Amino acid sequence: MSSIPELLAVTNLNELSINDFIALLLTVADKTDLHPALKEGLPEYFSGGEKLREMAGNLRQLRDAAATGNREAKAEKMAAWEAGKLAVAMNAQHLTMLSLHRKDPSLLNNIGLELKQRQQGGKSSVNVLAETPVVTAKHVQGPSGPVSGSIVVVISRAKNTIPFEMQMTDDPSNESSWSSQGIHQKSRIEYQELEPAKRLYFRVRYHIDGKTSQWSPTANIIVL
Template sequence: MTLPELLELNFNGHSINDFIAEVNTIADKTEKHPALKDFPEYFTPPEKLREKAVLLVQLRDASASGDRDKKAEKMAAWEDTKLAVIMNGKHITMLSLHRNDPSILLNTGYKLKQKHIAKPTSSSSTDLLAETPGLELRYMQSGSGPIVGAFTVIITKAKNRASTELQMSDNPSDESSWNSQGIYAKSRIEYKGQPSEKRVYFRARYHQDGGVSPWSPVVNILVL
């Protein structure tokens, strides 16, 4: 059995300029992806991908005059960078299959293989991109009462196992303050050891087939 092709990893039809742009996009997305923080030794991290993209720009310009040696260097660097990007994509595919979490394939900079995207069935035809998740925040309890610095985020979903992105902020009016907490298939996320007497805000949105829904209404809780 071969590894399923869930991501588009064929870059042979790209011009060098398009390929360089895609490498930089993949590097940026990798840096922000919540599931891509610890890399195996064969994985090329974002800063190394950017270095490869910079080298390709330099060799592209240096070979523009027709220098055959520079052209050969450019082609070798191009193939080396393709291999690095393909190996990263294979790792993301394996991680998604290992965790049984297709949301890991989203927001990676890679295009999804369209034929592998599951289509809604007639019995489950909710268009998640027209919906928003429901959010509720509850203090975690012990036998003696609420636990200091602990609370639970409860996500009410329009469809079972929907992929939901969660963000948190301490200043919701500042868009740059929103931090991704990950993309979840589960509906309960526990927070412990949070700073006391601090109010935190949450919002969520669905991910489906490479698209995203609007953000949910913001909810907040004062950490005990």
């Protein structure tokens, strides 16, 4: 009996850091909400966008708690991490079966996961992912000067249509302190009502079909 082919690259989930996996969960959640074949009638084992975002939020909290040395939180973090991987893998299997049943490979496009036959990368994807975006942070200027507590983060990319992931921290030496700021396509992201006198650090990377570039050099700014 023939087995179901593995059309989506889910075996590399174990290679992702916890921050990368949280970002992947959020990307897959957004793509799931928009997928035309996933609007209704989903099986009970399938995790919709809301559920995936809930998993990402819970995993982020457990990651932060575990970073304090809490052993119970570390165990819960690992369990939640594995549960998230299983959810992504089950979603991928469902979409694979649906694609095969309908004889429609396009159902596997734009779902936040890489197609297995593309793992070596097409020429354009490889070229883009070999580069990194450039991030800068500036104070927001008002009529009478810088606006207190407000900054704008500006991202320069090879192409304005390339999505990127952004992270922020106030302690760049602590890898677990970097918090996801989501996946974006706009080039300017503004923050308001930040804590004055605090130095913040930002980094970005391209995020294409579940595949990422290296992190950019960090940009930092002291909030006024």
